[in-house]
Amino acid sequence: SRSDTEVVLRAYLEWGEEFAEHVHGMFAVAIWDSRRRKLVLARDRLGKKPLYYALRGSRLIFASELKALVAHGGVARELDHEALVQYLACEYVPAPGTILRHVRKLPAAHVAVLDDRGFRLRRYWEVPGPSEQRVSAADAASELLRLLDAAVAKRLVADVPVGVFLSGGIDSTSIAALAVRHKKPLQTFSIGFVEESFDESPWAQLAASRLGTEHVSQKFSGQDCLDLIPAAAAQLDEPFADPSFLPTLLLSRFTRRHVTVALAGDGGDELFAGYDPFLAHRPASVFARVPRALRGAVQTMVHLLPASPRNMSLDFRLKQFLRGVDAPPSLRHASWIASFLPAEIAGVLHPELRALASAEVAFRQVLEDAARTGARPGSVDEALRYYLTRYLADDILVKADRASMAASLELRAPYLDTGVVEFAARLPWRLKMSFTRTKVILKRALRGIVPDEILRRPKKGFGIPVAAWIRGPLRPLFEELLSESALRDAGVFDAAAVRSLLRTHLEGRADLRKPLWTLLMFQLWRKHHAQAVSLRSAA
Incomplete structure (x- = not known):
């Protein structure tokens, strides 16, 4: 068949409710089985595509957009106070909740069924834990490169023009470097900013020159983003506070002028411990054992540092580190990237809402995830699982999907290929990071493929x-x-x-x-x- 839908339906006929276990890729699916009077909903393993639902008695109302669902007269428009608290902490509303009390998200890697027996949810896939089988760094790097190259090749197959997002970071450059092996000429796309400390376009240009791609870029200003904010807010069904949604939307619109499908580097940071907080992970454990008086003196000195507007400035990093260092070990990473800590939330809520919105629920989903996966509290493995199953699904993929769909651009993420994810998740964390370096095994796999300057440069992030x-x-x-x-x-x-x-x-x-x-x-x-x-x- 040439139809994705026909293949999915055939899978359902073959395997019934277990069909999703055999389907790979990005999907949100609803199947009505008229013979068994059964409705089946399913969402892809990592949550690349959204699916909302409301259960009202024996009726199940569902849609891929919250605004479509609430247009149904049977869905009450009531604010969920727990979701509000979680949004203030996390900058998004974590699944399965939504900002509306009677609406839920179908979590990633879940199937929902409504039939004569009622409504039920089932998880059909789980991110594997680290394998006890030992693997050498050389073998791991070789297999990782093989899997990633195959994932890129698969995602280049299309009957429409395909390009690659290229920021000049390791993840996007690796995708472009592997894509150019399979497709020439290859178009790559980037945007930059007038503000130098946030502008990655010179790195993107360097990568494109070394790889031999046809690179297209454009610079934007604060006024461009200001003009975009109302349209951006209109695209978001729920409050969502990751500022990089704006440049992602700009990049998606810009890219869509040239191609219909784009490959992106999403997932590399979550799989290979690429975020800055991973470098703070072990120092935090050491700092927590420092006598309280000395810690207080350090905190006082850091807070006296003048605020710099530069991207990821030293004072910003130090202050964020201190905000989360006293949190329970399982919540340090969530606290480091939080907008409001639980203790701060009540202070900004309207007095009439404080009694309805307990700050204790701020990181409830993070704690429930940690308890379910069974990783040692405060371990690097627990942190990796948090970024891959929570931050990726509820922040990074929401940003990517909403921005690209608003521009009618199909976005594909080779790093989130099931084979790549499962292989990376089974690797011991010591292959991914050291005391001073992130993405260790990924950088080893990419030697000779990605320019050395890109492999050595510090992470910058897609910020504004x-x-x-x-x-x-x-x-x-x-x-x-x-x-x-x-x-x-x-x-x-x-x-x-x-x-x-x-x-x-x-x-x-x-x-x-x-x-x-x-x-x-x-x-x-x-x-x-x-x-x-x-x-x-x-x-």
């Missing part, structure tokens, strides 16, 4: 200069949506507390880009989607 823009081109928007009147009308946040945060940032006394952006995106979401949402329904 939010801290500086809040004091510059975005200030009017923040002043409008976080004004006392706007906050009072919304009735969700404490106006005095939020205004104090904004004033502190504008005066340069602290870098509060993360909490302020999180508050702004909620206000924008409410403006576009939720004016009629009830805020104070029974919890």
